[in-house]
Amino acid sequence: MNYFPDEVIEHVFNFVTSHKDRNSISLVCKSWFKIERYSRQNVFIGNCYSISPERLLGRFPCFKSLTLKGKPHFADFNLVPHGWGGFVQPWIEALARSRVGLEELRLKRMVVTDESLELLSRSFVNFKSLVLVSCEGFSTDGLASIASNCRYLQDLDLQENEIDDHRGQWLSCFPETSTTLVTLNFACLEGETNLVALERLVARSPNLRSLKLNRAVPLDALARLMVCAPQIVELGVGSYEDEQDSESCLKLQAAIKKCTSLRSLSGFLEAAPHCLSAFNPVCHNLTSLNLSYAAEIHGSHLIWLIEHCKKLQRLWILDSIGDKGLEVVASTCKELQELRVFPTDLHGGGNTAVTEDGLVAISAGCPKLHSILYFCQQMTNAALITVAKNCPNFIRFRLCILEPHKPDHVTSQPLDEGFGAIVQACKNLKRLSVSGLLTDQVFLYIGMFATRLEMLSIAFAGDTDKGMLYVLNGCKKMRKLEIRDSPFGDTALLADVNKYGAMRSLWMSSCEVTLGGCKRLAQKAPWLNVEIINENDNNRMEENGYEGRQKVDKLYLYRTVVGTRVDAPPFVWIL
């Protein structure tokens, strides 16, 4: 390859987009390292504290797209206290000072402020794409800056963020000359929306492919929007409770008929079932359907809808669909690749909506299924063994039995054999979440068979340190390990600290690790940040002379090349 001039090699590299592959390329030789470095367009940083913006810019001076992730995954479930970290401001400041021509910024679980958004909007002339997932700390004022200043904005995609809605006029901040929008997703905004500004924006955006509205866009406005945007591919609708307006429903149906490119539907918070019928004309083309917030749509309406969506590849649904409903999915949706069944009742009481039967039916009926997230009340080993036989292609398998420690409800045995069958059959399994009554045995199976596993979530499982050791020793590709309420302690934690260098992070909360153990770990592995999160004590652990035997409530450790972070709040103690 070195017979070719650099430009040719660079041209070849341009066809390699996966960051893993590009990382591999850069290891081949010095020449390739240099060429790859200057031509890297997309940078992915899975943990914002593993590296600093300065080092990033030093390594890749010319990138256009940056993906950053902040808080650990368990922050989604309120296990990480407010103020822990993940601030994007220093990153934007550093990038603004440099000459990098940033075009895309994708953030997940980070703290974003209006100040950050303002700085972002003013610093990068060609900025095109902002994707914020599960972020917090900003308001619609920040969105107004983005709308006003990013002249070539294509994507504004806000997914499940906590946004302070000032009910301002951020939508009218898009200048009349702004016609480049491709994605507009503001479904997570709580407040009122300027419908006139929205309609005008949509009308002057011929490239708009994805439009996801918030709850404040009523049926008649939606009908008018669809008339302006028949080219739409993804649509998220608002909420239409109490909309007895059949005229608007008819208008909507007429407009939807013209949306021949529509492939994805979502939203429907508090939607009355009759408005769903407006989408009948497009069901047969749908590949993605998210009704997981539509608690009012169930029973026969839901079944009817699904029976007509024969091309579905992705379905997100509530457990009110029931086993019978899942049987309909199994017999209709032969193209299904990803299924998520969410719990309607978060407190474990009441109706047993879906059981192991639904899961088995899906596994039998959907040959292309590779990703599943399934919340249910009960499970059996027999069902899991059958699922494993039917579906050896799982890449992601997440099963959440709502009651912790619940055994096989028929045999009262732990569910070790069931999950064992899954990991043994699914050779490509990359992500696994286990639940129910589990002993160390299940981890023996996971260590033995789940050779490609990259992410494992454990809760209320295992008996001794052996469990965790099986996993650490067996799963050579492990990147993210998160454990809560399981009896794993210092022995497992300290067995081989070098393993953590190959992983992105380890989370352990309400386990048996002690302060002494964590201190020894930090000593042995200075290239790790070992964080003790102790929100109740506000970092007085050390002053109070806590003994080494004191159990640590929350431990979060991750590899880093930049040492201890400086923005940790008082309740985080970095050893």
Place this chain on the structure above:
Amino acid sequence: MEKDGLELEITELRLGLPGRDVTEKIMKKRGFTEMIMTSSGSNSEQCENGVVSSGVDVEKVNDSPAAKTQVVGWPPVCSYRRKNSCKEMLSTKVGLGYVKVSMDGVPYLRKMDLGSSQGYDDLAFALDKLFGFHGIGVALKDGDNCEYVTIYEDKDGDWMLAGDVPWGMFTESCKRLRIMKRSDATGFGLQPRGVDE
């Protein structure tokens, strides 16, 4: 990793069918109830108006370990989804004090729990928060001086001006709330006020 008081094994609460072998392995596992006792719950995200226990009452959240279902972060549903699904669940329990609230000019309905307010002042504050509009509260307290009036539909289907009757009587009879422009209210057919303030 020693666990104190092995003698307590008989009294330890476990989930699972009776008659299971009691082995040392099981005792090293943290009991479900023990874990609730030690989890602080101080950061648990609460639903808009409190967590509904599986019983009948809509209770305000407290940190009492007696609330068996309150394990922090369990089930593992992300907080955004929790907030939105909580509303859905509670919407089926309208009879428990949840009433629909509409506001003129706003194209969507909200629901709120009358039971979580202690009086008209509380209600005013809650309504302000619900719609992000400071002025509803004023309407309730200082009837004549503001753009909006708050009216409610009572058990008999009549529309009444909110704020006249004692709070207890109001929560019992209120079926839904509406925040209406004062200019539209005249001629709406409100029942005559009881006692002038």
